[in-house]
Amino acid sequence: MNARDDGAVSAAKEKQMSTEPLLSVQGLAVDFATMDGVVHAVEGVDLEIRPGETVAIVGESGSGKSTTAMAIIGLLAGGGKIASGSIRLDGKEISRASEHEMRTIRGRDIGLVPQDPMSNLNPVARIGTQVAETLLAHGLATRQNVQTKVVEALTAAGLPDPARRAKQYPHEFSGGMRQRALIAIGLACKPRLLIADEPTSALDVTVQQTILDQIGQMTRELGTAVLLITHDLGLAADRAERVIVMHRGKVVEQGDARQILEDPQHPYTQSLVKAAPSVAAARLQPEAFRVQERAAEASAVAETAPADNIVEIENLTKVYPVRGRGEDFVAVDDVSLVIPRGETVAIVGESGSGKTTTARMLLKVIEPTSGLIRYEGKDIASLSRAETKEFRQQVQPIFQDPYSSLNPMFTIERLIAEPLEFYKRGSGADRRRRVRQLLDDVALPQSMLRRYPSELSGGQRQRVAIARALALSPDLIVCDEPVSALDVLVQDQILKLLGDLQSEYGLSYLFISHDLAVVRLISDYVCVMKDGKLVEAATSEEIFTNPRDPYTRRLLASIPGNELGIAS
Structure with a gap:
C-alpha cells in the first residue's frame, strides 16, 4: 500500500471514528435509598456524545x-446506585x-x-x-x-x-x-x-x-x-x-x-x-409588573406634580482602608440615584461593581464614608435609635441565598413570625393569623408551617424569605440577587410573585442583579455600575434599546442566547 492509499485509509478511519460516539448511555436508571424508600432519580436515559x-x-x-x-x-452521592442501563466510553462498558x-x-x-x-x-x-x-x-x-x-x-x-x-x-x-x-x-x-x-x-x-x-x-x-x-x-x-x-x-x-x-x-x-427571561422578548414581562403601563402613568403624573421619591441618594461614597497598600479601596464612588415610590429601580453590574455595597448602605448595615441617603425625605444617618428601629421595619431585605438567611433550626412558622415577635406586633393569636395570611400571599400551603428550611425546595425557601420580608408591611424591599440561584421556572414564579405583591401593596423595590434579562422583565429604571461608579442610569426601555455607555453595551452583548430571544 502506498503512502497515498495509507493516508486515505487513515482519513477514512478518522472520519469513521468522528461519527462514532465517544460516550454512549443507554437506558440509564439511578436509584437512591432513603428513609422513605427507594427514589428513582433517573429513569431510562439515552444519550450520545461524539x-x-x-x-x-x-x-x-x-x-x-x-x-x-x-x-x-462514578461519583454518585451516598445511597445512590446505577440500577440498570449501560454507560460506554469509547466502546468500553464503565457502568460496572x-x-x-x-x-x-x-x-x-x-x-x-x-x-x-x-x-x-x-x-x-x-x-x-x-x-x-x-x-x-x-x-x-x-x-x-x-x-x-x-x-x-x-x-x-x-x-x-x-x-x-x-x-x-x-x-x-x-x-x-x-x-x-x-x-x-x-x-x-x-x-x-x-x-x-x-x-x-x-x-x-x-x-x-x-x-x-x-x-x-x-x-x-x-x-x-x-x-x-x-x-x-x-x-x-x-x-x-x-x-x-x-x-x-x-x-x-x-x-x-x-x-x-x-x-x-x-x-x-x-x-x-x-x-426564560429575555432582553428582547417583551411578551415575557409578567403582567403583574405593568412596566409599560406604570411608565405611562408616571409620565402623566410628572407633568402635573413633582416626583414622589421614597429614597434619594446623593454623592454616596464608601472607602475601605487596605493594609499594606499605598491607596485605599473605593467600593462606591460618588453615586447618586432615586427610587420613585411604588416602582422598581435595578442596579446592575459585575461582581465588585459596588451594587451590593450600595444596597447595604441603604439598609444601614454599613455606614457610608460620605454622601447622603434620604428615606422619606430624612437623612438616615441622623436617625435616632427609635427612628432607626422604625426605619428597619419599613425597609426590608430579601437575600440571594434563602437557605443561609433562614435559621435551619426554626420551623417556617417561627421564621416568618420572628420579626413580628421582635417588634412586638400584636398578640400571639394575631401573629399566627398574620403568618397564615403571608403564606397565602406567597402561594405556599398551610401545611408548610411545621416544616424546616431543609425540607423545602429553593423556590419554596425564597417564598418564605419574601413572606418574612413582608411580615412588617414595609414600604421598600431591597432584593439582592433574589433569583440568581433559581431555575427558570421557579425564577419566573418568584418574579411574578414580586410583581403581584408590588401591585397589591404599592411596594417599592431596589433590585440588585447581574442578570440583565431578569432586570429587563421587572425594572422601571436601571442604574449600571462599574468599579464603584454609576456609568449609566435611565429608564429600562432606554437602557435595553439604546444603551449609551460602552460598558452597558458590553454587558448586553455578553448575554448568552440573546440572538435567539432566550437569555437568562
Missing part, C-alpha cells in the same frame, strides 16, 4: 441532569467498573468542572498544589517538572500571572478566577470528555462569557467533547450543538440545540422556553 461535540442537558433542579452526569463519572478503575478514568479520560468552586477547592491548600495533585496522580508529571506543568495548566485556563497565582489560596481568588482554577484541574490531564456541571451559574455575564470561551478554546485545541449541565437555556443555545431536556428523571426531548429552543415540541420544554 468526539469534539458539545451536548447540553437542561432542566430544573431535581430533573436528574446532575445525577446523570455523576453516574457517568470498580472504584480503582474509575479513579484511572477520572481525570485522564473524563474531566469534571463542578458548580461551586469554593466548596470544591480545598481552602487550606494552595491552588498550584491542587493542580499538581491531579497531574501526579495520573503520572502526567514528575516531582521535578510538576511546577512547570502547573503553570502551563493555569496559563491555558486563562489565569493571569500563573506562577504567582499558583502560590495563593482559593479565598484570595475572585469567583471567576476560582472557576478558572477548576477548569485547569478538569483539563490538566487532557481528558477526552469534560463534564461541566453548572460551571457559570453564579458568575456575571461578562465573566461567564470569558469562562465559557476559555472552556471552548481549550476543548477545541484538545479535541475534547463536552457534556454541559445547565438550567440556563440561553447558555445551552449559545454553546451546545445538541440539547437534551430532562424532567423528573426522564429525557423528554433532545435534538439540535437551535431547533429545540426555537421550536420546542414537548410541553415541558415549551414551558422552560416561555419562562
Whole structure:
C-alpha cells in the first residue's frame, strides 16, 4: 500500500471514528435509598456524545441532569446506585467498573468542572498544589517538572500571572478566577470528555462569557467533547450543538440545540422556553409588573406634580482602608440615584461593581464614608435609635441565598413570625393569623408551617424569605440577587410573585442583579455600575434599546442566547 492509499485509509478511519460516539448511555436508571424508600432519580436515559461535540442537558433542579452526569463519572452521592442501563466510553462498558478503575478514568479520560468552586477547592491548600495533585496522580508529571506543568495548566485556563497565582489560596481568588482554577484541574490531564456541571451559574455575564470561551478554546485545541449541565437555556443555545431536556428523571426531548429552543415540541420544554427571561422578548414581562403601563402613568403624573421619591441618594461614597497598600479601596464612588415610590429601580453590574455595597448602605448595615441617603425625605444617618428601629421595619431585605438567611433550626412558622415577635406586633393569636395570611400571599400551603428550611425546595425557601420580608408591611424591599440561584421556572414564579405583591401593596423595590434579562422583565429604571461608579442610569426601555455607555453595551452583548430571544 502506498503512502497515498495509507493516508486515505487513515482519513477514512478518522472520519469513521468522528461519527462514532465517544460516550454512549443507554437506558440509564439511578436509584437512591432513603428513609422513605427507594427514589428513582433517573429513569431510562439515552444519550450520545461524539468526539469534539458539545451536548447540553437542561432542566430544573431535581430533573436528574446532575445525577446523570455523576453516574457517568462514578461519583454518585451516598445511597445512590446505577440500577440498570449501560454507560460506554469509547466502546468500553464503565457502568460496572470498580472504584480503582474509575479513579484511572477520572481525570485522564473524563474531566469534571463542578458548580461551586469554593466548596470544591480545598481552602487550606494552595491552588498550584491542587493542580499538581491531579497531574501526579495520573503520572502526567514528575516531582521535578510538576511546577512547570502547573503553570502551563493555569496559563491555558486563562489565569493571569500563573506562577504567582499558583502560590495563593482559593479565598484570595475572585469567583471567576476560582472557576478558572477548576477548569485547569478538569483539563490538566487532557481528558477526552469534560463534564461541566453548572460551571457559570453564579458568575456575571461578562465573566461567564470569558469562562465559557476559555472552556471552548481549550476543548477545541484538545479535541475534547463536552457534556454541559445547565438550567440556563440561553447558555445551552449559545454553546451546545445538541440539547437534551430532562424532567423528573426522564429525557423528554433532545435534538439540535437551535431547533429545540426555537421550536420546542414537548410541553415541558415549551414551558422552560416561555419562562426564560429575555432582553428582547417583551411578551415575557409578567403582567403583574405593568412596566409599560406604570411608565405611562408616571409620565402623566410628572407633568402635573413633582416626583414622589421614597429614597434619594446623593454623592454616596464608601472607602475601605487596605493594609499594606499605598491607596485605599473605593467600593462606591460618588453615586447618586432615586427610587420613585411604588416602582422598581435595578442596579446592575459585575461582581465588585459596588451594587451590593450600595444596597447595604441603604439598609444601614454599613455606614457610608460620605454622601447622603434620604428615606422619606430624612437623612438616615441622623436617625435616632427609635427612628432607626422604625426605619428597619419599613425597609426590608430579601437575600440571594434563602437557605443561609433562614435559621435551619426554626420551623417556617417561627421564621416568618420572628420579626413580628421582635417588634412586638400584636398578640400571639394575631401573629399566627398574620403568618397564615403571608403564606397565602406567597402561594405556599398551610401545611408548610411545621416544616424546616431543609425540607423545602429553593423556590419554596425564597417564598418564605419574601413572606418574612413582608411580615412588617414595609414600604421598600431591597432584593439582592433574589433569583440568581433559581431555575427558570421557579425564577419566573418568584418574579411574578414580586410583581403581584408590588401591585397589591404599592411596594417599592431596589433590585440588585447581574442578570440583565431578569432586570429587563421587572425594572422601571436601571442604574449600571462599574468599579464603584454609576456609568449609566435611565429608564429600562432606554437602557435595553439604546444603551449609551460602552460598558452597558458590553454587558448586553455578553448575554448568552440573546440572538435567539432566550437569555437568562
